[in-house]
Amino acid sequence: MHQESYALSETPASPSSTRIKLARSTQTRVRCGGTAGTTIAARLSEDPSKTVFLVEAGNDDRTNPDVFDVYKYSAAFGTSLDWAWSTDLDRTMHGGRTLGGSSSINGAHWTRAMKAQYDAFSQLLGEEDSDMNWNFDSLFSYMKKAETFTPPDQDQRTKGANYNPDFHGFSGPVHAAYPRGMYGGPQQPAFANAVQNVTGIALCQDLNGGDANCVSFTPHTINPSDNDTRSSSATAYLSPVEDERTNWITLVNHQVTGVLFAGSAPSVRATGVEFKKSDNTGESFNASARQEVIVSAGAIGTPQLLQVSGIGDPAVLESLGINLKVNLSTVGRNLQEQAMNNLGHSARPSFSPDGIGPANCIAFPSLKELFSENGGSNGSVTADDIADYIMAMYPSWAESQAVNGLNSEALTTIFGIQVGLIVNDDAPVMELFFDTGFPDDIGIDMWHLLPFSRGNVTISDSSVFTKPEVNVNWFSVDFDLAVQIAGARLSRRVLNNTAFDTISSGETIPGTGTVPEDGHGGSDDSWQAWIQDVFSAVSHPIGTAAMMRRELGGVVDGKLRVYDTANLRVADASVLPIHLSAHLQSTIYGVAEKAADIIKSGI
Known part of the structure; x- marks a missing residue:
């Protein structure tokens, strides 16, 4: 991206951090990257009056044959392109650590589940979300x-x-x-x-x-x-517009280290994010969000980011010295x-x-x-x-x-x-x-x-x-x-x-x-x-920030808003409450496209 066109200004926020002020617009949204994140960033940035800041922990690997060549599927596994999370019983779960998230390294299969499985999502939501x-x-x-x-x-x-x-x-x-x-x-x-x-x-x-x-x-x-x-979501949504859409900033090789908040539950407001180079070197930076923060770090990364930001189980957070912002003990639970x-x-x-x-x-x-x-x-x-x-x-x-x-x-x-x-x-x-x-x-x-x-x-x-x-x-x-x-x-x-x-x-x-x-x-x-x-x-994890009624253990409502927050949303595989009889990516694109319209509607 041509960052000079954004008129970024840097002013010290504290001795250990720097605030990046996105000065082009009064309506800034901050996003974390991934399959859904890139999709939503593209749709929100269609409005030139809105500025979108997309942060990706991996690099821009669109020209890497291990990414663009589907015939080389699995070549990215175990490399810097892969999160390679360890699980119990010593199994490894793969996930895309590159622009476009898992859509950049998956098997590329395009399938959808049963009609009744999608209809079941509504059964897990409350009446207040029936119109969603x-x-x-x-x-x-x-x-x-x-x-x-x-x-x-x-x-x-x-x-x-x-x-x-x-x-x-x-x-x-x-x-x-x-x-x-x-x-x-x-x-x-x-x-x-x-x-x-x-x-x-x-x-x-x-x-x-x-x-x-x-x-x-x-x-x-x-x-x-x-x-x-x-x-991938990177080649599909970013590549065609990156040279002309100056209100969309994409920052690669940086990882969001926390969501910043103001206020207290039940009306906590996300004011921006803190981020740092993905190798954990150098200074930390803050980006202010004048409108919303949308997290799309996947079924493993999203609950981790919520927890380190103070949203989760008090027993877990307080034992690690994390200031509790929202008591949501089911963050990270319901993994399938x-x-x-x-x-x-x-x-x-x-x-x-x-x-x-x-x-x-x-x-x-x-x-x-x-x-x-x-x-x-x-x-x-x-x-x-x-x-x-x-x-x-x-x-x-x-x-x-x-x-x-x-x-x-x-x-x-x-x-x-x-x-x-x-x-x-x-x-x-x-x-x-x-x-x-x-x-x-x-x-x-x-x-x-x-x-x-x-x-x-x-x-x-x-x-x-x-x-x-x-x-x-x-x-x-x-x-x-x-x-x-x-x-x-x-x-x-x-x-x-x-x-x-x-x-x-x-x-x-x-x-x-x-x-x-x-x-x-x-x-x-x-x-x-x-x-x-x-x-x-299989590396199809879901459910860890589930879209369900709160009494069922939901983390987000039907508007994808984290409970007890005013402007923090989640849109990725973590919101799927139950598994589907399909490869996930077509569904995730559908969720992301719907999420973008929900956000645009202002509800």
């Missing part, structure tokens, strides 16, 4: 507003790509398309056929319209007019993350994949398909049995998970809604992601989508430069493990289906030496031992 329309119809319009979809050409259609024009936007900033190097077979069509053969699940034309319970070929956030480079395992087969010598990818055929089975007789069932348990079990057990799960920050009564309400979505609305509980070249010649990456296990994000230091403790409490609800076991068994049966007879030469991971074939796809005990030994984090 947190439902599918509203979010669907915003998800489409964010999107420019390129329909598949004839060659891509031959390979399985399809779409429904009613499910997509065609004039938004984020590009979504099928890859030019899309696999033409035979492996992806074999997967789609095998899943249908084994479970009876339908092959759908397009899962982006509110019914994800199917197997489908899915698009990616790539720009076909730019050689299929990644379309998914666990993934990978099954692999070696291929016959004659197998040669047509195309270079990336992989884009995914199945989203519901309870009835996952536990179908020939699917993931062990031969003695049916989908009806599982449905009856979770209906009976979820109140006790609420009791067991209450230690992680939400009370059991609140969790019973939340879990009841989640169970209803699973049992009555066929919300997919498992994702089977077909892969070519991982973890062997062909494979399935599978994970449970709607965990009941709840964790937390808790600071152990008053500095944001000390990473918080992230406890997912993996598989602390037995149903989560049962779903993972059924998903592994189903994946084995899919890859052993006759549709792969000319492709596969047999299972290598985990292999029948590790999980013996017992006539029912492998025993529960054998699968459990393997799953718990080698699972990894």
Whole structure:
């Protein structure tokens, strides 16, 4: 950015800090970066009378091939581009530490959840927020507003790509398309056929319209007019306007160290933010916000920033010498993350994949398909049995998970809604992601989508430069493990289906030496031992600043405003109250677009 055009003036605020005065406008908003943050900054800065200050802890890596080349997915993991948070059981959760946040390093898949799952958001809010329309119809319009979809050409259609024009936007900033190097077979069509053969699940034309319970070929956030480079929130929302929009200041390689406040609860006012170089060197700076502060640091970074700023559990904050501003003990609670395992087969010598990818055929089975007789069932348990079990057990799960920050009564309400979505609305509980070249010649990456296990994000230091403790409490609800076991068994049966007879030469991971074939796809005990030994984090964390009624443990209301504050909002994955049967980014763009309109409306 051409910072000289902003007429920044620096005056000492104290011996140890400097205040940066954003003098161009009397209506300054300060933002923390990320996928949603960049989106909101772009929309708010459309009004030239408003100045927006976007702070990003990482660098501007738009020209880094580990970012723009989707075919190099995972190359950024473990580098300076990745937050790489450590969790319990020594698992690492990845997140984008670069301009554009996780949209700059994720797998770029463009999927949406079930209509009923989005509609459930409103059930968790109070009557005072009923007119905010947190439902599918509203979010669907915003998800489409964010999107420019390129329909598949004839060659891509031959390979399985399809779409429904009613499910997509065609004039938004984020590009979504099928890859030019899309696999033409035979492996992806074999997967789609095998899943249908084994479970009876339908092959759908397009899962982006509110019914994800199917197997489908899915698009990616790539720009076909730019050689299929990644379309991130940075390239989509910032790149087209950065040379002309002088009221949008983007500061990279700096980290917000705290939100500044005036007043006391229940009307605390955010007056700005303090920030510092991301290597924790040099002076601290303050930026004043004349209108609002919007935090979009993600499901791990947002609760950390709120806590170090004085919003959270008094017992945690006061023990660290942090001055309590708002008593919100549920900040950082309600963490929901998914666990993934990978099954692999070696291929016959004659197998040669047509195309270079990336992989884009995914199945989203519901309870009835996952536990179908020939699917993931062990031969003695049916989908009806599982449905009856979770209906009976979820109140006790609420009791067991209450230690992680939400009370059991609140969790019973939340879990009841989640169970209803699973049992009555066929919300997919498992994702089977077909892969070519991982973890062997062909494979399935599978994970449970709607965990009941709840964790937390808790600071152990008053500095944001000390990473918080992230406890997912993996598989602390037995149903989560049962779903993972059924998903592994189903994946084995899919890859052993006759549709792969000319492709596969047999299972290598985990292999029948590790999980013996017992006539029912492998025993529960054998699968459990393997799953718990080698699972990894999916890196789809949500829920730690949940948009819910305060009595349920909510941190923000339906206007995304932090409770007991006048002008502090949160907009990122942390506000999603329950998990979704989808990859997150399309939903996050929808939340961000809706958040921008809420903020513009002045409510």
